[in-house]
Amino acid sequence: MVYDFKSIESKWQNYWSKNKTFKTxxxxxxxxxxxxxxxxxPSGSGLHVGHPLGYIASDIISRFKRKKGFNVxxxxxxxxxxxxxxxxxxxxxKHPKLTTDINIExxxxxxxxxxxxxxxxxxxxxxxxxxxxxxxxxxLKLYNSFFDVNENKAKDISQLEIPNGLNExxxxxxxxxxxLAYLDNIHVNWCEELGxxxxxxxxxxxxxxxxxxxxxxxxxxxxxxxxxxxxxxxxDDLKTLDWPESIKLSQKNWxxxxxxxxxxxxxxxxxxxxxxxxRPDTIFGATYLVLAxxxxxSIKLTTKKNKSxxxxxITKSSQKSDLERQENVKDKTxxxxxxxxxxxxxxxxxxxxIADYVLSGYGTGAVMAVxxxxxxxxxxxxxxxxxxxxxxxxxxxxxxxxxxxKIINSGKFNGLDNQKFKKIVCDKLxxxxxGEKTINYKLRDWIFTRQRYWGEPIPIMFDGKIKIxxxxxxxxxxxxxxxxxxxxxxGSSPLARNKSWKNVLLNGKKYExxxxxxxxxxxxxxxxxxxxxxxxxxxxxxxxxxxxWMPVDVYIGGAEHAVLHLLYARFWHKVxxxxxxxxxxxxxxxxxxxxxxxxxxxxxxxxxxTNTYISYDLIDEYDVQxxxxxxxxxTNNNELNIETLKNxxxxxxxxxxxxxxxxxxxxEVEKMSKSKFNVxxxxxxxxxxxxDTLRMYEMFLGPLEQSKxxxxxxxxxxxxxxxxxxxxxxxxxxxxxxDTKPNENSLKILHKTxxxxxxxxxxxxxxxxxxxxxxxxxxxxxLNEKSSLVLRNLCLLMSPFAPHICEEIWSKFGKSDSxxxxxxxxxxxxxxxxxxxxxxxxxxxxxxxxxxxxxDCEYSDIEKELSHNEKVSSYLNGKKIKKIIFVKNKIxxxxx
RNA sequence: GCUCGGGUGGUGGAAUUGGUAGACACGUUGGACUUAAAAUCCAAUGAACAGUAAUGUUCGUGCGGGUUCAAGUCCCGCCCCGAGUACCA
Numbered sequence: 001m002v003y004d005f006k007s008i009e010s011k012w013q014n015y016w017s018k019n020k021t022f023k024t025x026x027x028x029x030x031x032x033x034x035x036x037x038x039x040x041x042p043s044g045s046g047l048h049v050g051h052p053l054g055y056i057a058s059d060i061i062s063r064f065k066r067k068k069g070f071n072v073x074x075x076x077x078x079x080x081x082x083x084x085x086x087x088x089x090x091x092x093x094k095h096p097k098l099t100t101d102i103n104i105e106x107x108x109x110x111x112x113x114x115x116x117x118x119x120x121x122x123x124x125x126x127x128x129x130x131x132x133x134x135x136x137x138x139x140l141k142l143y144n145s146f147f148d149v150n151e152n153k154a155k156d157i158s159q160l161e162i163p164n165g166l167n168e169x170x171x172x173x174x175x176x177x178x179x180l181a182y183l184d185n186i187h188v189n190w191c192e193e194l195g196x197x198x199x200x201x202x203x204x205x206x207x208x209x210x211x212x213x214x215x216x217x218x219x220x221x222x223x224x225x226x227x228x229x230x231x232x233x234x235x236d237d238l239k240t241l242d243w244p245e246s247i248k249l250s251q252k253n254w255x256x257x258x259x260x261x262x263x264x265x266x267x268x269x270x271x272x273x274x275x276x277x278x279r280p281d282t283i284f285g286a287t288y289l290v291l292a293x294x295x296x297x298s299i300k301l302t303t304k305k306n307k308s309x310x311x312x313x314i315t316k317s318s319q320k321s322d323l324e325r326q327e328n329v330k331d332k333t334x335x336x337x338x339x340x341x342x343x344x345x346x347x348x349x350x351x352x353x354i355a356d357y358v359l360s361g362y363g364t365g366a367v368m369a370v371x372x373x374x375x376x377x378x379x380x381x382x383x384x385x386x387x388x389x390x391x392x393x394x395x396x397x398x399x400x401x402x403x404x405x406k407i408i409n410s411g412k413f414n415g416l417d418n419q420k421f422k423k424i425v426c427d428k429l430x431x432x433x434x435g436e437k438t439i440n441y442k443l444r445d446w447i448f449t450r451q452r453y454w455g456e457p458i459p460i461m462f463d464g465k466i467k468i469x470x471x472x473x474x475x476x477x478x479x480x481x482x483x484x485x486x487x488x489x490x491g492s493s494p495l496a497r498n499k500s501w502k503n504v505l506l507n508g509k510k511y512e513x514x515x516x517x518x519x520x521x522x523x524x525x526x527x528x529x530x531x532x533x534x535x536x537x538x539x540x541x542x543x544x545x546x547x548x549w550m551p552v553d554v555y556i557g558g559a560e561h562a563v564l565h566l567l568y569a570r571f572w573h574k575v576x577x578x579x580x581x582x583x584x585x586x587x588x589x590x591x592x593x594x595x596x597x598x599x600x601x602x603x604x605x606x607x608x609x610t611n612t613y614i615s616y617d618l619i620d621e622y623d624v625q626x627x628x629x630x631x632x633x634x635t636n637n638n639e640l641n642i643e644t645l646k647n648x649x650x651x652x653x654x655x656x657x658x659x660x661x662x663x664x665x666x667x668e669v670e671k672m673s674k675s676k677f678n679v680x681x682x683x684x685x686x687x688x689x690x691x692d693t694l695r696m697y698e699m700f701l702g703p704l705e706q707s708k709x710x711x712x713x714x715x716x717x718x719x720x721x722x723x724x725x726x727x728x729x730x731x732x733x734x735x736x737x738x739d740t741k742p743n744e745n746s747l748k749i750l751h752k753t754x755x756x757x758x759x760x761x762x763x764x765x766x767x768x769x770x771x772x773x774x775x776x777x778x779x780x781x782x783l784n785e786k787s788s789l790v791l792r793n794l795c796l797l798m799s800p801f802a803p804h805i806c807e808e809i810w811s812k813f814g815k816s817d818s819x820x821x822x823x824x825x826x827x828x829x830x831x832x833x834x835x836x837x838x839x840x841x842x843x844x845x846x847x848x849x850x851x852x853x854x855x856d857c858e859y860s861d862i863e864k865e866l867s868h869n870e871k872v873s874s875y876l877n878g879k880k881i882k883k884i885i886f887v888k889n890k891i892x893x894x895x896x
Numbered sequence: 897g898c899u900c901g902g903g904u905g906g907u908g909g910a911a912u913u914g915g916u917a918g919a920c921a922c923g924u925u926g927g928a929c930u931u932a933a934a935a936u937c938c939a940a941u942g943a944a945c946a947g948u949a950a951u952g953u954u955c956g957u958g959c960g961g962g963u964u965c966a967a968g969u970c971c972c973g974c975c976c977c978g979a980g981u982a983c984c985a
Contacts (some may be wrong), residue, residue, distance in 0.1 A: 204981095245900080245901095246899095246900055246901070246979085246980080249899075249900065249980090250899095250900085250980060250981080253899075253980085253981070254981090256984065258984075258985090260985080275985080276984095276985070277985060278984095278985065279985075290985090325983085329982085329983055332983085356983090357983050357985095358983080358985080359983075359984065359985090361984090362984045362985080363984075363985070366985095367985045368985080369985085370985085374985065375897095375983090376983055376985075377985080379983095440984080440985095441984095442984050559979085559980090562980080563980095700908090700909095700920085700921075701908070701909090702908065702909060703909085706902095706909095707978085707979090708908080711907090711908080711922095713907075713908075713921095713922050713923075714907090714908065714921055714922045714923095715922095716921095716922080717920090717921045717922060718921080720936090721920095721921085723936095767908095767909075767910090767920090768909095768910070768919090768920085770920080770921090771909090771910075771919070771920040771921075772920085773920095774920055774921075775919080775920065778920090
C-alpha cells in the first residue's frame with residue numbers, strides 16, 4: 001500500500017480545523033504550558049523555508065507537552081503594522097490594510113499546510129483597532145506613571161510627591177518630567193529616505209536597519225519612553241532567565257552598566273563642567289576637558305576670540321551622519337573653547353576643548369581627558385599637542401597605558417595601588433562636594449514616535465502646550481484615512497495632513513491631536529498577553545487568565561531580536577507588573593533561538609560596460625560585475641538555461657551570452673530574500689514530498705540554533721524513511737499489524753528510542769531525535785516486527801514530528817480518539833539492560849582481542865577468564881597486570 | 897579593536913560531557929530487479945600500507961605543546977571562519 005501523503009495530509013488538516021482539535025481553554029486541573037513563536041510580519045513574499053524552522057520546533061514541543069499531560073497554549077498572530085506595507089502603499093497607492101490582509105491570508109494558508117497545531121481562535125493582528133486599542137491603553141498607563149526611585153518601581157502619577165512652592169505651570173512641568181512616556185526635544189536619528197525618526201536600536205552602522213538608508217542626527221520633538229529607569233532591573237533579572245548566554249550577553253552589553261565617578265571641574269563662580277569617568281584613579285593625569293559638540297555648555301563656555309571656529313565646528317559636526325563620524329574614528333577633530341577649568345584634586349588649571357569623539361548622549365556629554373591612560377585621549381593629545389602625563393607606573397614611558405599599577409606623579413598619593421586609589425578619590429570628591437561614585441548606563445531612553453502612517457496613533461491631544469490624554473472610554477483612537485501615505489520632508493506625519501482628524505472640538509474647546517504614530521515594536525511588546533484573552537473588550541486580558549498562563553514557558557524566534565523586541569517587551573512587562581496588571585516581572589521564561597536558513601544564491605556575470613553575460617568559468621580575463629539570478633532558472637546545480645533566462649526579464653532578452661558548452665553560474669550562500677532571487681518556498685516541497693517530510697527534514701538538517709544554507713540533497717533520505725515507517729504498518733493489501741508477542745530485540749530498540757526521544761525533545765535536540773527514529777525503523781523492519789504493541793508506541797512517539805502520517809496510522813488501529821490526545825510513551829528501564837557485553841581490550845595500543853563478560857562479573861571472574869586464555873594471563877607480554885579499569889560497567893583498559 | 901560562538905570524512909552532522917571517533921543521512925562505487933531508464937532493495941565507503949582473502953598495522957577531530965592508563969572533549973600558546981558590537985570615557 002502506497003504512502004499517499006497528499007490525501008492523508010489534507011484529510012487530517014481538515015479534520016483538525018473542523019474539530020478544533022487544538023482549541024485551548026483554561027483548565028485548573030492541568031499544569032499549563034505556554035509555547036510561543038515570535039509572530040511574523042506578514043511580508044508580501046510569503047513564507048520561505050526559513051520561517052517554518054522555528055514554527056516546526058515549537059509545534060513539536062506543543063504536541064509533545066500535550067501528550068505529557070500539559071494544557072498547552074500555542075497561538076499565532078501577525079505583527080501587521082510596519083514599514084514594508086507602507087512603502088508598498090506609497091508606491092502603488094493601495095491601502096496598507098488591503099495588502100496586509102491579503103498577505104496574512106497567504107501566510108495562514110502556508111502555515112496550515114505544515115500541519116501546525118495552533119489555536120486559530122486566538123489569532124490576533126496588531127493593526128486591528130480591537131488590538132491596538134489596548135496598545136494605546138498601555139501607552140496611557142506609561143504616560144500616567146512615574147518611576148519611584150526609592151521603591152525602584154513604577155507608580156501611578158497621582159502618587160508623585162510634588163515639591164512645595166511651585167506654580168501651576170511649574171507643577172505641570174515637574175510632573176511631565178517624571179512620566180514614563182514623555183515628550184522631549186532631543187537629538188534623534190533622522191532617516192531622510194524613510195521620512196522618519198529611528199530608535200538607536202534601529203540604526204546599524206549609521207544606516208537604517210530596514211532598507212539601509214543613511215541616518216543623521218537632528219533635534220526634534222519626540223515621545224520618549226523612560227526605559228533607562230529600568231536599566232538596573234532589566235540587567236539584574238537576566239540572571240533569572242533561561243535564555244541563551246549570548247542573548248543575555250548582548251542585552252547586558254546594550255544596557256552597558258559601568259561604575260565610576262561623576263567629577264565637577266569648576267570654571268568660575270557661575271560655571272562648571274561635570275564629567276563621568278570610570279577611571280577616577282587617573283585624575284592627576286587629566287590634562288584637559290572635552291565637551292561633545294551638542295553639549296549646551298559648548299557655546300556657553302566659548303570665549304569671544306574662539307567663537308567663530310567653534311560655531312563652525314559645531315555646525316559641521318551636526319551635518320555629519322553617524323556613518324561619517326564612524327569612518328573617521330582614527331582621525332580626531334576638535335577645537336579649543338578658550339576657557340579653562342580647575343581639576344578638583346590636583347587644583348591644576350586645564351583647557352576645555354570641543355570634539356565629536358565625545359558623545360552627547362552618554363554620561364554628561366563631557367569627559368576629563370587622560371591621554372596617558374586612554375587611547376582616544378592619547379590620539380587627540382598627540383594631534384593637538386596637549387600635555388600627556390603618566391600617573392600609573394608602566395614600562396613603556398611616553399606611551400598610552402590602560403592597565404593597572406602603582407600610582408605615580410600624583411603628589412602625596414604616589415605609590416598607592418590604582419584600584420585602592422579609586423576609592424580614595426571618590427571619598428575625597430564627596431568631602432569637597434565636587435563629585436561622587438556613580439553608575440552609568442549605555443542604554444538611552446527609547447524614542448517612541450515615527451512620522452509615519454501605518455502605525456498606532458498616539459492617544460494624546462494638545463491644548464497649546466498642555467497635553468490631554470484621550471480618555472479610556474474613547475479608545476481605540478482609530479487610524480484615520482489619508483490622501484497620501486507619503487511622509488513629509490519636514491518631519492511631520494501623513495496624519496497631520498488630515499485636518500478634520502487632527503483638529504478636535506471637545507466640549508466647545510479646540511484641541512490638536514498628536515499626529516505621530518508608534519514604532520513597529522509597540523504592538524509586539526505585549527501581544528503574548530493578548531493571546532490569553534484575545535476577544536476581551538473590557539480589559540487587555542482578564543487577570544485570572546494572566547495568572548494561569550503567564551509566563552511564556554518557551555519562546556522561539558530568531559536571534560535578530562536579541563536587543564530590540566526582547567528588551568522593549570521586558571520593559572513594558574515590568575511596568576505592567578509594577579502597576580499590578582500582570583503577575584510576574586518577566587514575560588519569557590525560556591528563550592530558544594532558531595538559526596537562520598540561508599539561501600544558495602546564483603550569480604551570473606556581466607562584462608562591465610557591455611551587455612554581454614559570461615559563463616563563470618571564463619571570467620578570469622574580464623572585468624565583470626555580479627548579478628543575482630533566480631535560482632528557479634537553473635537546470636541543475638550550477639547550470640543556466642539561457643532560453644528561460646531570456647524569457648524571464650527584458651534586460652536579458654537582447655543580451656549577448658558567452659560560454660563553452662554550458663553556461664555556468666556562481667553559487668554563494670546569502671540571507672534568503674526576495675530581492676536576491678534565492679527564496680525557496682515550502683509550498684513546492686509540500687507538494688512534492690509532503691509536510692511531514694518537510695517537518696522532519698528541517699529538523700534533521702542540524703541543530704536548531706545553528707544557521708545553515710538550505711539544500712535539498714538529503715530530503716529523499718527523510719522521505720524514504722517515512723515510506724519505510726509507513727511500510728512497517730502496511731503491506732501490499734493494506735494495514736497489517738498483528739497482536740503477536742513482540743520480539744525481545746524490538747522491545748529493546750523501542751524503549752531505547754523512547755528514552756532518547758524524551759530527553760532529546762526536552763533539550764531541543766530534534767536532529768538527533770530524527771536519527772533515533774531512523775535507527776528504530778530500520779531495526780524494526782529488519783526484524784520484520786508486526787506486533788501492534790511495539791508499532792502503536794512507535795506511532796505515538798513520532799506523532800509530534802510527523803503528525804499527519806501518525807494520525808492516519810493511529811486511526812487504523814481502530815481507536816476513535818485523535819492521536820493528539822494520547823499520552824506519550826514512557827520507557828521501561830528493564831528493557832535497556834544489557835546482560836552481556838563484548839569489549840575489545842587494548843594493551844598499550846599493541847594487542848587487541850575481544851572478550852565476553854557478564855554485566856555483573858567480578859574482578860575475580862575476569863582473572864579466571866584471563867588465566868584460561870593461553871595467550872593472556874595475569875602476566876601479559878611478560879608484564880604483570882596491575883589493574884583493570886572499569887567505567888560504567890565496561891572494561892576500558894588494563895594497566896600494567 | 898573588543899565580546900561571544902565555531903573548526904570532526906567528499907557533504908550535512910553524531911559522540912552518554914574524559915572512555916571503541918565518524919551514529920544517522922546524503923553522495924560515490926559495486927550488485928539485484930528491468931529490453932532500458934526511473935524508482936526500489938542489498939553491500940562497501942576516514943586515509944595510508946601489507947595480504948588472494950578473512951584480517952592486520954600505522955596515521956587521523958584547524959596547528960604546536962602539556963596533563964592523563966585514556967583527550968574531539970581538560971590546560972597553555974597560535975591560525976582560520978562566523979556572529980554581535982563599535983570613539984560608551
